[in-house]
Amino acid sequence: MSDRSATVIGAGLAGCEAAWQLAEREIHVRLIEMKPHKMSPAHHSDQFAELVCSNSFRGDRLTNAVGLLKEEMRILGSLIMRCADETKVPAGGALAVDRDSFSAHVTKAITEHPLIEQIHEEAVSIPDGPVIIATGPLTSDAFAEVIRSLPGMSTLNFYDAAAPIVFRESLDESKLFRLSRYNRGNDYLNAPMTEEEYTVFINELINAETAEIHGFEENRVFEGCMPIESMAKRGFMVPAFGPMKPVGLADPRTGKEPFAVVQLRQDNASDTMYNLVGFQTRLKFGEQKRVFGLIPGLEHAEYARYGVMHRNTFLNSPGFLNSSFEMINRKQCFFAGQITGVEGYVESAGSGLVAGMTLAAELNETEIPVFPSCTALGAMGKHVSTPNPNFQPMNCSFGLIDPLPVIPGEKRLKKKQDRYEAVAQRSLSCIRTIQSQTGGK
Numbered sequence: 001m002s003d004r005s006a007t008v009i010g011a012g013l014a015g016c017e018a019a020w021q022l023a024e025r026e027i028h029v030r031l032i033e034m035k036p037h038k039m040s041p042a043h044h045s046d047q048f049a050e051l052v053c054s055n056s057f058r059g060d061r062l063t064n065a066v067g068l069l070k071e072e073m074r075i076l077g078s079l080i081m082r083c084a085d086e087t088k089v090p091a092g093g094a095l096a097v098d099r100d101s102f103s104a105h106v107t108k109a110i111t112e113h114p115l116i117e118q119i120h121e122e123a124v125s126i127p128d129g130p131v132i133i134a135t136g137p138l139t140s141d142a143f144a145e146v147i148r149s150l151p152g153m154s155t156l157n158f159y160d161a162a163a164p165i166v167f168r169e170s171l172d173e174s175k176l177f178r179l180s181r182y183n184r185g186n187d188y189l190n191a192p193m194t195e196e197e198y199t200v201f202i203n204e205l206i207n208a209e210t211a212e213i214h215g216f217e218e219n220r221v222f223e224g225c226m227p228i229e230s231m232a233k234r235g236f237m238v239p240a241f242g243p244m245k246p247v248g249l250a251d252p253r254t255g256k257e258p259f260a261v262v263q264l265r266q267d268n269a270s271d272t273m274y275n276l277v278g279f280q281t282r283l284k285f286g287e288q289k290r291v292f293g294l295i296p297g298l299e300h301a302e303y304a305r306y307g308v309m310h311r312n313t314f315l316n317s318p319g320f321l322n323s324s325f326e327m328i329n330r331k332q333c334f335f336a337g338q339i340t341g342v343e344g345y346v347e348s349a350g351s352g353l354v355a356g357m358t359l360a361a362e363l364n365e366t367e368i369p370v371f372p373s374c375t376a377l378g379a380m381g382k383h384v385s386t387p388n389p390n391f392q393p394m395n396c397s398f399g400l401i402d403p404l405p406v407i408p409g410e411k412r413l414k415k416k417q418d419r420y421e422a423v424a425q426r427s428l429s430c431i432r433t434i435q436s437q438t439g440g441k
């Protein structure tokens with residue numbers, strides 16, 4: 001038995017992946033999971049790596065960022081990807097799984113690993129020594145309080161109320177104008193609307209389908225941050241006096257204030273993503289694309305992240321975690337999964353993989369893997385560790401991964417799919433190098 005050991009708290013997508021990566025590198029793991037004694041409001045099975053909602057791991061092509069992420073994880077020996085591939089069901093270009101079979105495969109692999117010991121209890125303190133905390137978006141209340149009191153912790157969020165974020169290159173900027181309200185600079189992109197356009201938009205908005213509110217997500221939590229569709233339901237002009245107010249935003253092309261305006265604010269340092277200011281929403285994702293596509297300039301908008309309003313415990317990670325998901329103030333204490341500010345099953349497992357590999361290397365005193373931000377795994381690490389006053393959980397997207405460099409004299413690839421393919425190939429070659437330098441069994 002190995003004399004090097006670590007604790008992993010939470011046997012979800014991230015915790016199982018982290019435990020596996022550690023154990024495969026000869027680290028003895030104590031895996032603490034509160035199920036089945038205590039269940040979060042969304043967990044129902046006694047198996048590990050439970051999929052609490054959809055059975056889809058989303059796109060599986062390399063020209064899709066989450067498809068690239070999956071391939072990186074496969075190369076690095078991911079347990080979650082192996083079990084997902086073993087239990088997949090037909091889903092076109094996506095990877096979907098038989099959820100019970102998937103969880104059963106993960107549970108069996110963890111249970112049969114000789115270096116993983118299972119402890120079925122609720123963690124109510126953080127143990128001394130090397131640890132990875134992966135208790136997820138529905139971390140138990142008592143443990144959330146423990147996390148909240150950690151040194152260096154600025155905020156622990158319990159709800160996620162975010163407006164959609166769109167890729168700049170998908171906007172028709174000929175219909176937008178750049179201006180900050182009252183001429184205080186040029187920081188915002190503004191989509192002006194005529195009265196007719198506003199009327200059509202509001203009618204569609206109030207009739208659009210919204211996502212279901214789970215029993216544990218009481219309505220009252222959303223009062224301080226009202227969804228745009230709820231404002232519109234309160235009165236036709238309410239959005240136009242709220243986030244869509246045109247005051248101080250005269251369109252430079254007409255010299256006049258439009259009837260209403262949608263403001264878009266830069267969302268990342270590389271200026272590739274913009275969020276719709278004040279547009280937090282519970283609309284279903286397809287409805288967001290349809291209804292927000294009525295905003296001039298957003299007809300063909302592609303979404304880096306749809307708006308959401310749901311229960312989600314997550315850290316204000318920038319300044320608290322580094323890009324390997326390790327606490328800046330406490331060496332060998334890592335976080336992994338949705339709690340770090342990544343979003344989605346695959347992203348959660350991916351962060352568990354990075355945390356597990358990194359902690360194993362620290363304990364084994366071998367080369368520490370460094371995931372550059374030209375890879376999907378590295379881009380997620382960069383997202384959670386880069387200072388950002390609007391920090392919000394994010395799915396993996398090409399907007400987060402370093403774009404191809406501009407080489408003077410060389411033509412930029414015209415087609416987006418070709419650019420994504422080139423980004424993916426660059427990333428996979430980098431991941432193969434990391435695997436050859438740091439790989440487990």
Ligand SMILES: Cc1cc2nc3c(=O)[nH]c(=O)nc-3n(C[C@H](O)[C@H](O)[C@H](O)COP(=O)(O)OP(=O)(O)OC[C@H]3O[C@@H](n4cnc5c(N)ncnc54)[C@H](O)[C@@H]3O)c2cc1C
Pocket residue numbers: 009010011012013014015032033034035039040042043049050051052053054055056121122123124134135136137138139140143214311312336337338339343344345346348349
């Ligand atoms: C309601 C809901 C629906 C979602 N739907 C989707 C979806 O359809 N698709 C998608 O990609 N993502 C979805 N997500 C987001 C996210 O991808 C999943 O929540 C994902 O499971 C996160 O993985 P994780 O490992 O971080 O957490 P989890 O998979 O939730 O694992 C955390 C584990 O920690 C355990 N735990 C919690 N507190 C303690 C404690 N104190 N001591 C011991 N154990 C503890 C829990 O029992 C759980 O097993 C959803 C999230 C929620 C909340």
